Amino acid sequence: xxxxxxxxxxxxRAEVSxxxxxxxxxxxxxxxxxxxxxxxxxxxxxxxxxxxxxxxxKKSSPKCxxxxxxxxxxxxxxxxxxxxxxxxxxxxxxVTSMSTGTSSIKKGETLLDTAATLNAxxxxxxxxxxxxxxxxxxxxxxxxxxxxxxxxGRAEHPTQALLDALTIRRRKGKLHGQTIVISGDVAHxxxxxxxxxxxxxxxxxxxxxxxxTLLPKDVDRLGVEVSHRMDEGLEGADVVMMLRLxxxxxxxxxxxxxxxxxxxxxxxxxxxxxxxxxxLVMHPGPMNRxxxxxSDVADDLDRSAxxxxxxxxxxxxxxxxxxxxxNLREEDAA
Amino acid sequence: MITAYTNARLIDPxxxxxxxxxxxxxxxxxxxxxANLTVPEGAAVxxxxxxxxxxxxxxxxxxxxxxEAALAGGITTVILQPDQTTLIDTDPVVxxxxxxxxxxxxxxxxxxxxxxxxxxxxxxxxxxxxxxSGAVAFTDCRKPVADSQVMRRLLEYAGYFGALIVQxxxxxxxxxxxxxxxxxxxxxxxxxxxxxxxxxxxxxRDARLSEMTGTPIHFALVSSREGVEAIRAxxxxxxxxxxxxxxxxxHLNDNAMEGYRTFAKVSPPLRSEEDRLALIEGLADSTIDxxxxxxxxxxxxxxxxxxxxxAAGIVGFETLLALALAPVHAGKLDLITLLKALTATPAKLLxxxxxxxxxxxxADLVIFDPDKPWRIDRDAFRASAKNTxxxxxxxxxxxxxxIVGGEALYGGE
Numbered sequence: 001x002x003x004x005x006x007x008x009x010x011x012x013r014a015e016v017s018x019x020x021x022x023x024x025x026x027x028x029x030x031x032x033x034x035x036x037x038x039x040x041x042x043x044x045x046x047x048x049x050x051x052x053x054x055x056x057x058k059k060s061s062p063k064c065x066x067x068x069x070x071x072x073x074x075x076x077x078x079x080x081x082x083x084x085x086x087x088x089x090x091x092x093x094x095v096t097s098m099s100t101g102t103s104s105i106k107k108g109e110t111l112l113d114t115a116a117t118l119n120a121x122x123x124x125x126x127x128x129x130x131x132x133x134x135x136x137x138x139x140x141x142x143x144x145x146x147x148x149x150x151x152x153g154r155a156e157h158p159t160q161a162l163l164d165a166l167t168i169r170r171r172k173g174k175l176h177g178q179t180i181v182i183s184g185d186v187a188h189x190x191x192x193x194x195x196x197x198x199x200x201x202x203x204x205x206x207x208x209x210x211x212x213t214l215l216p217k218d219v220d221r222l223g224v225e226v227s228h229r230m231d232e233g234l235e236g237a238d239v240v241m242m243l244r245l246x247x248x249x250x251x252x253x254x255x256x257x258x259x260x261x262x263x264x265x266x267x268x269x270x271x272x273x274x275x276x277x278x279x280l281v282m283h284p285g286p287m288n289r290x291x292x293x294x295s296d297v298a299d300d301l302d303r304s305a306x307x308x309x310x311x312x313x314x315x316x317x318x319x320x321x322x323x324x325x326x327n328l329r330e331e332d333a334a
Numbered sequence: 335m336i337t338a339y340t341n342a343r344l345i346d347p348x349x350x351x352x353x354x355x356x357x358x359x360x361x362x363x364x365x366x367x368x369a370n371l372t373v374p375e376g377a378a379v380x381x382x383x384x385x386x387x388x389x390x391x392x393x394x395x396x397x398x399x400x401x402e403a404a405l406a407g408g409i410t411t412v413i414l415q416p417d418q419t420t421l422i423d424t425d426p427v428v429x430x431x432x433x434x435x436x437x438x439x440x441x442x443x444x445x446x447x448x449x450x451x452x453x454x455x456x457x458x459x460x461x462x463x464x465x466x467s468g469a470v471a472f473t474d475c476r477k478p479v480a481d482s483q484v485m486r487r488l489l490e491y492a493g494y495f496g497a498l499i500v501q502x503x504x505x506x507x508x509x510x511x512x513x514x515x516x517x518x519x520x521x522x523x524x525x526x527x528x529x530x531x532x533x534x535x536x537x538x539r540d541a542r543l544s545e546m547t548g549t550p551i552h553f554a555l556v557s558s559r560e561g562v563e564a565i566r567a568x569x570x571x572x573x574x575x576x577x578x579x580x581x582x583x584x585h586l587n588d589n590a591m592e593g594y595r596t597f598a599k600v601s602p603p604l605r606s607e608e609d610r611l612a613l614i615e616g617l618a619d620s621t622i623d624x625x626x627x628x629x630x631x632x633x634x635x636x637x638x639x640x641x642x643x644x645a646a647g648i649v650g651f652e653t654l655l656a657l658a659l660a661p662v663h664a665g666k667l668d669l670i671t672l673l674k675a676l677t678a679t680p681a682k683l684l685x686x687x688x689x690x691x692x693x694x695x696x697a698d699l700v701i702f703d704p705d706k707p708w709r710i711d712r713d714a715f716r717a718s719a720k721n722t723x724x725x726x727x728x729x730x731x732x733x734x735x736x737i738v739g740g741e742a743l744y745g746g747e
Contacts, residue, residue, distance in 0.1 A: 154524035
């Protein structure tokens with residue numbers, strides 16, 4: 001390993017209840033940073049119950065009937081947006097989505113004006129994605145309702161980290177003590193950041209594997225191990241999470257070519273052989289087959305959890321919507 | 335009209351004078367000062383009650399004149415940056431600013447002219463013409479002159495006129511797209527970074543060009559430990575380099591961006607704690623020559639945006655002294671060294687007659703209480719905008735009176 005080893009497994013964070021006695025002592029879900037293990041565990045436990053509900057023929061419940069959810073996406077997304085829409089509808093919410101092409105941001109309206117406009121429509125939950133780090137937090141300061149961060153810049157993507165954690169917990173039985181490799185474009189990835197915070201909080205051991213140009217400065221100070229080689233980095237891994245390589249990084253100043261990236265940092269059967277035999281392969285999607293991941297690895301039914309991640313995504317988002325609107329529902333507020 | 339400022343702690347950083355005494359002003363000039371002066375008959379007497387009386391501050395870097403705020407900060411001369419609505423890159427613009435200043439009973443304003451035409455870094459601006467009209471130095475403000483050949487010619491040409499070139503030390507390539515100090519905090523908050531090396535590389539290159547051409551160069555707003563070290567090394571080699579920093583770099587590190595606070599967005603970015611401490615040390619040993627406010631009022635419209643889109647800048651006039659006194663109270667900086675960086679050194683670099691206590695010198699003075707505790711209150715600011723990260727901060731040291739050309743333009747009785 002090129003940097004110091006931080007063995008999180010031997011020093012798990014104490015699992016104490018928050019002083020307020022509330023299991024989710026937050027108004028919004030803006031990021032995983034500073035969440036304590038109790039909060040994370042609670043979110044995952046609730047999500048677990050929705051996994052079962054989603055597997056029934058009748059998937060909807062009127063739990064949140066009458067509440068309004070607005071999905072506001074300033075960045076293109078199909079799967080996350082659809083996942084939030086389905087999650088809201090399965091809870092019986094009125095769901096409206098707005099994507100960047102139709103928004104007035106293009107007409108020069110500032111984010112805070114947009115917030116004021118939306119706030120006047122009295123939504124109960126606002127789900128938002130934005131290309132700027134911190135933009136969701138800024139908007140949340142002007143909203144009366146709960147705000148869920150569906151990805152802001154390269155800062156956080158909390159529901160993705162939660163669905164990844166749920167997938168690992170269901171497949172491996174626990175998060176604590178697992179060696180989890182995150183590989184790919186860490187520098188530009190909000191998924192990587194949220195995952196690092198969550199997995200560290202839960203006592204997993206996180207290792208980043210990427211070329212030096214795709215690792216942000218001082219990332220080792222976030223409590224992770226860092227490696228630049230796939231063989232060395234994957235050694236003994238329980239889980240390998242691949243990150244999507246954005247088209248614009250594939251050529252030019254970050255990487256010379258797609259071909260070269262695949263040769264040195266692509267996840268293939270050969271590189272995967274350094275990990276444990278029962279290694280779990282994950283990817284937040286959409287995948288670039290033959291760039292960061294080989295097709296036969298992605299399609300390996302025994303090891304790949306990629307489709308399961310999508311399933312867990314809906315359950316996790318239902319859990320988040322449920323928990324954040326609890327105070328609005330009389331039967332649960334009592 | 336003769337005024338006697340009695341019972342003052344007279345400090346003249348240029349000569350090192352620090353003694354209790356009286357200072358006499360006649361018209362717009364200092365006539366005499368010292369310990370055992372008799373107050374001339376008929377003079378108006380102002381009892382300073384032991385407060386410090388020293389030359390008024392010369393703020394070498396402001397992006398707006400904001401006179402009322404400047405006076406409240408003890409500033410008697412504002413050096414205006416060329417990045418105005420009408421860019422200061424020709425002599426008529428310089429002349430207009432100088433004329434307006436000379437005809438007004440307020441702070442003195444001297445502009446810096448653009449170093450290159452349109453601040454585009456390509457062709458030299460009319461340095462000789464602008465200097466003749468009253469421009470005191472030449473800079474492309476926040477746009478570093480990137481081309482080495484242009485910088486070399488700029489120095490060669492400016493050398494003939496004895497004009498001071500001011501460079502913003504930031505390598506464009508390394509800083510490209512960056513919005514924060516490259517480090518742990520930026521990584522966690524998801525910001526693209528500007529490494530400290532961007533500053534060092536620019537300083538090293540331009541110090542070499544200064545050495546090659548024999549023309550002095552001044553670096554505006556050094557922000558990193560490595561930057562201070564590069565300046566220290568160049569000075570040791572005998573190169574004629576000088577530099578400045580601003581109080582916010584002495585007071586805050588990159589943790590101030592926590593919670594995506596855009597009030598902490600400045601250019602160059604706030605750096606690490608190690609850098610902050612090195613800057614205080616650099617100021618204390620005079621590696622850093624001058625202290626500037628970098629006063630830059632920005633409205634809420636351009637500040638209350640996502641961090642990446644928000645404008646950089648802090649209003650600095652009214653907090654300049656109190657923030658700068660913090661390392662003095664902490665025992666890490668001499669009061670006289672600090673005052674020198676605010677008065678005598680900028681006056682010398684820019685060739686101004688003020689910045690000293692001397693018979694015949696302009697009566698541009700500030701009287702302040704170095705120990706008085708107060709709390710920064712942005713709502714009480716006179717500045718045209720209130721973008722400060724220091725609201726509600728308890729500080730020590732407050733301006734009591736600001737005197738320009740013998741007239742008390744700020745402060746009570």
